[in-house]
Amino acid sequence: MNITRRQVLDDLRFLKVLARQYPTIQSASTEIINLQAILNLPKGTEHFMSDLHGEYEAFLHIMGNASGAIREKVDLLYQNTLSQAQRAALATLIYYPEQKLKEVKEETPQEELGEWYRLTLGRLVEVCRLVASKYTRSKVRKALPPDFEYIIDELLHTTYDERNKGRYYENIIATIIEIERGDAFIAALCGTIKRLVVDRLHIVGDIYDRGPRADIVMDSLMAHHCVDIQWGNHDVLWMGAAAGSRTCIANVLNNSITYNNLEVVENGYGISLRPLALFAAETYGGRDMAAFLPKGEATRGYSPKDIHRVACMHKAIAVIQFKLEGQIILRNPGFLMGERMLLHKIDRERGTVRLDGRNVPLKDTDFPTVDPADPYALSEEEARVMEQLKFSFLQSEKLQRHVRFLYAKGGLYKCFNDNLLLHGCVPLREDGSFLPFSCEGEELAGRAFLDYAEGVARQGYYAQPHSPQRQQGKDYLWYLWCGKNSPLFGRERIATFERLLCDDERTWEEPKNPYYLLYERPDICEKILREFGLGGPGSHIVNGHVPVRTKDGENPVKAGGKLIVIDGGFCQAYQPKTGIAGYTLIYNSYGLRIVSHSPFEGVKEAIRQDRDILSTTVLTQATEHRIQVGETDVGQEIRENIDGLRKLLAAYRMGLIKQDHSH
Ligand SMILES: O=P(O)(O)OC[C@H]1O[C@](O)(COP(=O)(O)O)[C@@H](O)[C@@H]1O
Numbered sequence: 001m002n003i004t005r006r007q008v009l010d011d012l013r014f015l016k017v018l019a020r021q022y023p024t025i026q027s028a029s030t031e032i033i034n035l036q037a038i039l040n041l042p043k044g045t046e047h048f049m050s051d052l053h054g055e056y057e058a059f060l061h062i063m064g065n066a067s068g069a070i071r072e073k074v075d076l077l078y079q080n081t082l083s084q085a086q087r088a089a090l091a092t093l094i095y096y097p098e099q100k101l102k103e104v105k106e107e108t109p110q111e112e113l114g115e116w117y118r119l120t121l122g123r124l125v126e127v128c129r130l131v132a133s134k135y136t137r138s139k140v141r142k143a144l145p146p147d148f149e150y151i152i153d154e155l156l157h158t159t160y161d162e163r164n165k166g167r168y169y170e171n172i173i174a175t176i177i178e179i180e181r182g183d184a185f186i187a188a189l190c191g192t193i194k195r196l197v198v199d200r201l202h203i204v205g206d207i208y209d210r211g212p213r214a215d216i217v218m219d220s221l222m223a224h225h226c227v228d229i230q231w232g233n234h235d236v237l238w239m240g241a242a243a244g245s246r247t248c249i250a251n252v253l254n255n256s257i258t259y260n261n262l263e264v265v266e267n268g269y270g271i272s273l274r275p276l277a278l279f280a281a282e283t284y285g286g287r288d289m290a291a292f293l294p295k296g297e298a299t300r301g302y303s304p305k306d307i308h309r310v311a312c313m314h315k316a317i318a319v320i321q322f323k324l325e326g327q328i329i330l331r332n333p334g335f336l337m338g339e340r341m342l343l344h345k346i347d348r349e350r351g352t353v354r355l356d357g358r359n360v361p362l363k364d365t366d367f368p369t370v371d372p373a374d375p376y377a378l379s380e381e382e383a384r385v386m387e388q389l390k391f392s393f394l395q396s397e398k399l400q401r402h403v404r405f406l407y408a409k410g411g412l413y414k415c416f417n418d419n420l421l422l423h424g425c426v427p428l429r430e431d432g433s434f435l436p437f438s439c440e441g442e443e444l445a446g447r448a449f450l451d452y453a454e455g456v457a458r459q460g461y462y463a464q465p466h467s468p469q470r471q472q473g474k475d476y477l478w479y480l481w482c483g484k485n486s487p488l489f490g491r492e493r494i495a496t497f498e499r500l501l502c503d504d505e506r507t508w509e510e511p512k513n514p515y516y517l518l519y520e521r522p523d524i525c526e527k528i529l530r531e532f533g534l535g536g537p538g539s540h541i542v543n544g545h546v547p548v549r550t551k552d553g554e555n556p557v558k559a560g561g562k563l564i565v566i567d568g569g570f571c572q573a574y575q576p577k578t579g580i581a582g583y584t585l586i587y588n589s590y591g592l593r594i595v596s597h598s599p600f601e602g603v604k605e606a607i608r609q610d611r612d613i614l615s616t617t618v619l620t621q622a623t624e625h626r627i628q629v630g631e632t633d634v635g636q637e638i639r640e641n642i643d644g645l646r647k648l649l650a651a652y653r654m655g656l657i658k659q660d661h662s663h
Pocket residue numbers: 206210233234491494495496510545546
């Protein structure tokens with residue numbers, strides 16, 4: 001379509017800015033041709049994972065093997081020429097180049113090494129060429145490690161059997177080996193392969209808590225070339241702790257100590273728990289800590305003395321947590337959580353707590369720091385401990401960096417390629433209508449409420465320190481973690497108090513929001529998708545948060561394919577429930593695929609035995625045609641860029657903007 005003078009003049013300011021980047025007709029035209037070409041390429045591959053819960057070894061392996069996709073490419077290329085063991089060894093090399101190279105050099109006789117390098121480099125180039133084939137050359141070049149860009153680009157585009165280039169290709173490989181650059185090249189090729197196989201990674205919440213080292217998972221995500229994160233309830237809890245919310249800090253430590261997982265706090269983030277340990281020993285040492293022992297598995301290998309010490313810390317921080325939560329609830333009547341204040345309902349004489357009109361027996365009523373006259377006030381020592389812990393959380397450079405990354409690359413939800421990515425739920429009433437929330441005097445529901453909640457969550461970290469907005473934001477991060485009908489928590493209440501102190505398991509109930517019943521219905525899912533401007537045949541809701549009981553035959557796909565839950569128990573503590581070790585949802589140009597992962601035996605096993613995580617496809621939803629970039633959100637962006645460049649071309653040709661040939 002030809003562009004009128006009017007259209008160019010309307011956009012002249014924007015076009016002058018664009019002209020700085022494309023100063024001539026030639027440069028603007030080249031970019032248009034390049035962008036137009038990309039529109040016809042097959043859609044990039046997206047991987048979705050959720051509920052990683054600190055399981056860094058399994059996660060790093062899954063990142064390395066691209067949820068099984070790399071092994072598929074190796075099998076595709078070499079099923080007729082390499083044995084199963086040789087293919088497994090090649091795949092392991094791609095996953096762990098440094099470690100596998102070390103092992104190969106230890107175990108391969110010197111005189112055979114040269115041949116091993118020649119064969120291996122050739123095969124890695126072929127695997128790289130296969131995974132690069134769906135992209136333009138310029139996109140592949142941008143993905144290459146700068147030091148090796150020229151040579152790898154040459155190797156990728158020089159087919160071995162070309163008569164006049166056969167020697168040329170062989171010479172490059174021979175020279176690499178001769179000047180002992182084989183290892184560096186192998187690492188560069190493996191990195192490129194991993195980078196090209198997954199175009200975009202979505203983490204749909206719950207990176208933190210339970211498993212050993214969420215900080216290592218975060219470091220790996222920060223190194224990923226293209227990742228976005230939809231916050232989970234455990235993530236916003238750590239964001240609140242990093243923002244300096246003492247209530248979030250108390251909850252973070254309660255969760256970590258429950259699993260005896262102090263490593264992520266002390267070693268990962270360099271936060272000393274010494275103040276808490278000393279206070280706990282002083283206040284609770286020698287008393288009965290039966291109700292506060294770390295969870296089963298987490299006590300293996302610890303002496304009774306150590307376990308008692310951790311249990312004292314657990315009780316100390318839990319009491320502080322219940323007090324501070326009472327204060328937040330009093331500060332925020334809009335949370336409608338008054339019935340969750342339980343400390344003043346404890347009857348020490350009878351050893352019970354008043355719950356839903358019943359006197360429920362407590363396992364422990366020994367609370368020396370709780371003043372019955374003012375049960376939610378911290379004692380002097382408790383206040384001092386929390387100030388010291390708050391200072392440590394604020395001072396942890398790595399934690400602050402990780403949380404800034406969660407804010408920059410994350411959000412409460414994400415709409416991408418017709419899918420709605422959301423860790424928890426869109427709170428609903430029983431009748432399927434969007435549950436309204438009072439937000440500073442306004443009733444908000446559905447998307448408007450989620451947008452409001454995300455804004456307040458950002459205030460918690462970015463509003464002026466000590467301002468009311470900052471305090472509101474920090475309180476809100478705690479609300480999103482465990483608040484009544486929070487979109488990231490999706491339950492009536494969190495029963496931490498009851499699960500710690502009451503034997504009566506009826507009190508442990510955490511009734512789910514009606515969303516978790518209604519989300520089996522396609523019409524409800526369609527209504528939710530439309531609320532976010534999505535909907536139609538290729539549109540899905542992707543949730544994490546609730547472990548799919550695969551073992552009991554539960555299907556991750558619900559509502560006739562409109563909704564997919566991908567929490568497959570990546571977290572070891574939940575694997576007995578789900579029977580698998582997590583899911584990855586794969587969305588490529590052929591459609592959707594869900595793979596479930598087998599439990600991971602650890603990196604050493606993987607390298608020594610060439611053991612992989614067996615990822616089996618449990619469901620596919622093929623699209624009737626191969627999806628092109630042009631049909632995706634990225635394609636939409638590219639079309640807008642092309643439109644701008646065509647207007648710029650017109651502006652040059654109409655003499656409305658001068659070309660600048662000086663570059
Ligand atoms: O978002 P998630 O992973 O379900 O975690 C929140 C849930 O975990 C719990 O704290 C229980 O945790 P654990 O299973 O680790 O004991 C529940 O009270 C709460 O509903």
